[in-house]
Amino acid sequence: RSNGLLNISADEFFNIILPTPKDKEEQQKIAECLSSIDALIKAAENKIDELKAHKKGLMQQLFPAEGKSVPALRFPEFQNAGEWKPYKLNDFGSFFRGLTYSTADVSNDNDGIGVLRSTNIQNNRLILDKDLVFVNKTCTSEQRLQKGDVVICMSNGSKALVGKNAELDQDISYNLTVGAFCSIFRPKNVFAKYLLQTDSYTKFVALAIGGGNINNLKNSDLENFVQFAPAKSEEQQKIADCLSSIDNLIIAQTNRLEALKAHKKGLMQQLFPNLNNHKE
Template identity: 40%
Template structure:
């Protein structure tokens, strides 16, 4: 152990063969690892390449292709001349993001070049097992340090100085490998579960394209046997099938208008939409706020749609709720239109809503559009059959998503046990 290294308490959970292995050591990042920043040839547009001899150009955006923090695919390549003005990385190396998803670390499974949004990590092999280091650098423990050294501000990027100040715990490489193997096995389960969910979502998307008529057609390609002689679907305005409503925002300066127990859907709830039922809201209003505004209480089963930020997102109210003026609301005539059928129609139309929304800052769709909006509908019985089919898939997707969330929570908790806590004044 280096003389300047501090000691750590042992982790709360340790493999039996390491129970008597003693404390872990800790030191600044700079004592263990050297960072090399990526670089971009300028102007970059002059160096893009579509040739077979192009060099992989690894950007932060390519992390969307990553699995288990391994990047094996890129969207763009640069010319060999551009590569000479950039930073080359080799298969197997670790790169750390210094912007956007700052601090996240990935292993590259391809040779290529990195731009200045990345650091490549080198000269750590004496102290760290690569897979252990990858797990450690992506832990909450590291993220909290980046936030701490950034003085509590909103961090958009991190400098090498900030990274170098962070503290890294380490133990013997044999124990590191054991920990890495354990966490990697969980990553494999998480990856398999994610793939299962993606497959279900792909199946649902393909099914929806078949059980609803294509644009310009009146009969779907796939129909339940009992409805194959049901004739053409009819095109009608939603206005003819459901009662349209909207909402309002009570005066925010009046505290008595809020926190009164009435659920109120606002743009703050955007991330909870597109999941079928909406069960709760982040903001509640009072009876007084409801009475002194144009907001109304919509009944359970109402279908809502965001027409502003997060445009096109929809949901079904699981209880009586009010909504802000940023939402459309429809109470379906049960003899003409199934609310779940309407929800799935709106889901299909989401790309259309996103494409027609206008506005420089916040995209929005005006009320006249929704007044004239037409949809294709079959009989109420066929609507319900379609809705039941799709909702059964959603239930399955939700159950698998809960399993995925449980695996992630388990891994997070396990990491907190497998990594030690810093011993004060050690």
């Protein structure tokens, strides 16, 4: 132990006993088995990166660049539909700040209402199976999350995390809300959530918190944020459908990746003996 950290010396590390097969052919067979899974994992990771890069590039084409009122890429049926119009975000939905609670309200037996925090927003997805706090408090009906709601990090010690957001894209069987450092955006349609993924949104958030010592957004900041959007709901829906199809591919690949990692972990537990049960 050094400086309060757990350390291991080189001698201790190299003297760790790891049971391995004596037969070189068996070692090679195990290595080939695990290497094949590693190759599938790497391929899934690369596919996810490619899909995310494709989506980012497509969004830059489907939404107007800075200083423009029409996008570079428009679906053929809307080529003559006129310029996009400026809208405030509150034209597309409502914002609700999260629940305030204290450590005394936290339940030790997962009773009460679940509370999501900024740590639950990872890679534009909500993580519900860890870091979920349950509290013995009552939230308002507006604060109770619904499928399709977008959770936004409004305050954080790191500027890079403020404004990050993710949609609740699954059905849940328990009551769920967000903490006071987050807000809920309840969109009127699917198109609206993509307004929180544009380059202009990212730039707006950076400017909104750029000059302050406290990295904090207010609901009023987001409500009054102006973005250009199609006047026709049909064009909004077309854009949402296009981007949703890519999101579905990303989710499918992410689920495949997690399944492969779980499979490898389980396989390694079967292929290698438990050290606690190993006898000389």
